[in-house]
Amino acid sequence: QSALTQPASVSGSPGQSITLSCTGSSSDVGGYDYVSWYQQHPGKAPKLMIYEVTKRPSGVPARFSGSRSGNTASLTISGLQPEDEADYYCNSYTSSSSYVFGTGTKVTVL
Amino acid sequence: QVQLVQSGAEVKQPGASVKLSCKASGYTFTTYTLHWVRQAPGQRLEWVGWLNPGNGNTRYSQKFQGRVAVSRDTSANTAYMELTSLRSEDTAVYYCARATWAKDFDFWGQGTLVTVSS
Numbered sequence: 561q562s563a564l565t566q567p568a569s570v571s572g573s574p575g576q577s578i579t580l581s582c583t584g585s586s587s588d589v590g591g592y593d594y595v596s597w598y599q600q601h602p603g604k605a606p607k608l609m610i611y612e613v614t615k616r617p618s619g620v621p622a623r624f625s626g627s628r629s630g631n632t633a634s635l636t637i638s639g640l641q642p643e644d645e646a647d648y649y650c651n652s653y654t655s656s657s658s659y660v661f662g663t664g665t666k667v668t669v670l
Numbered sequence: 671q672v673q674l675v676q677s678g679a680e681v682k683q684p685g686a687s688v689k690l691s692c693k694a695s696g697y698t699f700t701t702y703t704l705h706w707v708r709q710a711p712g713q714r715l716e717w718v719g720w721l722n723p724g725n726g727n728t729r730y731s732q733k734f735q736g737r738v739a740v741s742r743d744t745s746a747n748t749a750y751m752e753l754t755s756l757r758s759e760d761t762a763v764y765y766c767a768r769a770t771w772a773k774d775f776d777f778w779g780q781g782t783l784v785t786v787s788s
Contacts, residue, residue, distance in 0.1 A: 561731070561732065563714060592773075594772060594773035594774070596772075596773075596774035596775070598715070598775070600715075605765060605778040605779065605780060605781055606707075606715065606765075606767075606775070606778055607778075608774055608775060608776050611770070611772050611774035611776075612772050612774070615772075617776065649714065649715050651715075651717075651774070651775070653773045657729055658717065658729060658731055658732075659705070659717040659720075659773070660717060661707075661714060661715040661716060661717060662714070663714050664714045664715070
């Protein structure tokens with residue numbers, strides 16, 4: 561199972577909106593509603609930010625939102641904050657009853 | 671509160687095996703699957719496999735098939751991951767994570783660094 565494809569880096573100024581993409585196939589991202597997103601700060605364990613494509617866990621700020629079009633899922637951060645600077649990974653359940661992570665995107669707040 | 675506490679760092683020689691533990695607390699151990707995810711230095715997250723603590727069923731990434739085994743001790747609320755025939759490329763932080771019915775990983779352990787070096 562190949563990794564899902566994410567841009568290596570995305571940057572934005574505080575207050576701006578940015579969108580991270582995650583491209584897979586009909587066997588994973590496009591075939592199941594089990595797409596999730598994780599934020600990881602250096603030296604820390606990942607943190608769940610979005611699950612089931614669009615849902616936010618309790619405690620995650622409303623500026624984080626998820627969507628999907630075909631085989632590409634997206635994470636949008638509206639009103640970028642300095643603390644949002646981190647690595648972000650998407651994950652999807654797959655047709656072989658396994659899971660696959662994305663290649664990861666480094667978000668930089670300018 | 672839900673907690674996953676992992677065992678300490680390991681240093682192993684190439685060809686050796688390592689067995690890591692992940693102790694769960696704050697929820698019913700047998701009602702959520704437990705997954706293992708690794709991250710090599712500076713690299714992406716990589717899914718290794720999962721365990722259903724309720725019935726012991728497992729499933730592994732094809733990449734690790736034949737070299738990994740995940741098990742559990744329900745009396746101790748603990749899951750284990752054993753990786754054999756270690757090579758330098760297995761140097762990584764290994765995380766355990768709980769998965770919900772929505773197949774997302776809502777709680778993570780603190781990670782265990784495994785270093786493979788001669």
